[in-house]
Amino acid sequence: MRGALLGMSRSSTIKNVVTRAPVTRGVVTRFVAGDSTADAVEATRALAADDLRVTIDHLGEDTTDRGQAARVAVAYVELLGALHTAGLSDRAEVSVKLSALGQYLPQGGEDLALENARTICQAAANAGTTVTLDAEDHTTTDSTLGVLAELRRDFPDTGAVLQAYLRRTEEDCAALAVAGSRVRLCKGAYQEHESVAFSDPHAVDLSYVRCLRVLIDGPGYPMVASHDPRLIAIAADLVTRAGRSRDSYEFQMLYGVRPAEQVRLARLGHTVRIYLPYGDDWYGYLVRRLAERPANLAFFARSLVGRR
Ligand SMILES: Cc1cc2nc3c(=O)[nH]c(=O)nc-3n(C[C@H](O)[C@H](O)[C@H](O)COP(=O)(O)OP(=O)(O)OC[C@H]3O[C@@H](n4cnc5c(N)ncnc54)[C@H](O)[C@@H]3O)c2cc1C
Numbered sequence: 001m002r003g004a005l006l007g008m009s010r011s012s013t014i015k016n017v018v019t020r021a022p023v024t025r026g027v028v029t030r031f032v033a034g035d036s037t038a039d040a041v042e043a044t045r046a047l048a049a050d051d052l053r054v055t056i057d058h059l060g061e062d063t064t065d066r067g068q069a070a071r072v073a074v075a076y077v078e079l080l081g082a083l084h085t086a087g088l089s090d091r092a093e094v095s096v097k098l099s100a101l102g103q104y105l106p107q108g109g110e111d112l113a114l115e116n117a118r119t120i121c122q123a124a125a126n127a128g129t130t131v132t133l134d135a136e137d138h139t140t141t142d143s144t145l146g147v148l149a150e151l152r153r154d155f156p157d158t159g160a161v162l163q164a165y166l167r168r169t170e171e172d173c174a175a176l177a178v179a180g181s182r183v184r185l186c187k188g189a190y191q192e193h194e195s196v197a198f199s200d201p202h203a204v205d206l207s208y209v210r211c212l213r214v215l216i217d218g219p220g221y222p223m224v225a226s227h228d229p230r231l232i233a234i235a236a237d238l239v240t241r242a243g244r245s246r247d248s249y250e251f252q253m254l255y256g257v258r259p260a261e262q263v264r265l266a267r268l269g270h271t272v273r274i275y276l277p278y279g280d281d282w283y284g285y286l287v288r289r290l291a292e293r294p295a296n297l298a299f300f301a302r303s304l305v306g307r308r
Pocket of ligand 1: 133134135136161163184186187188189190225226227228229252253254257258274275289290292293296
């Protein structure tokens, strides 16, 4: 089921059918803040009122058009300006997918994505905040880490994302567990082959814990991105054992997923950051969320039936 859904996330035919179907707005709005910059700023304000931090994702991926890649960069610059004007740039940073900035273009894609990402990093620095580069499928990992290294020369606080399901990730964690390095650790959301990724959920969890240990024992800034109660408890224990101060790590969760747990952790004094997507290109993101949890799929199916 998970594989079939993740396959759907990259099918343009199914995308056309689903996005034109009379899906209730409720399904999308559970996971997506809205279409516009103003929607993203308002949702950030509401989360900040609950003492939550935010990382904002302008939805879109797999761009194969230079003009579209440039428009995505402009959207981020506009968003960062709006956050600064609203006095929220100390609460919110942005998450960026290099594939939305042109990384997949056959010629010069990586250079184009780097230049667009540089524009966004400069706008973030001007606003007094940071950028994190999302992780996508494993074919992009080397390219993304290469772009990260380039960006970090000028913008050392640019964050990376590593996916515990990839067999290579423990080594990547060791390489990135250095002073000043912000690393988000997640399980991984794409369909990957057994040759590069663990497929057994327990093996993914074990890898996650090994990676956590490397990041938490190192001098960098770990960002623990998971809704999994066991992994959250293990991370809380590891940071305590390592004697880390509360401002030297953070928990991260997705907008709309376990909101009560988000607030509970923040009230315990942990820094908690919510990944907040906005924009009208929500299809790939939504399908990955449905693939993570059968109950979400049932919710989606009930909404479709309910509209008929
Ligand atoms: C802040 C953040 C940023 C991320 N960035 C990336 C990225 O850049 N690249 C990438 O590949 N992946 C990313 N992910 C997604 C991640 O890889 C996982 O696919 C996702 O977080 C689900 O894994 P989990 O650790 O929550 O554990 P799971 O084992 O999937 O879930 C544990 C429990 O959490 C709850 N839960 C989990 N997901 C959902 C859901 N969708 N709806 C409702 N309840 C749910 C359920 O109670 C479930 O039993 C990110 C996740 C987060 C939280």
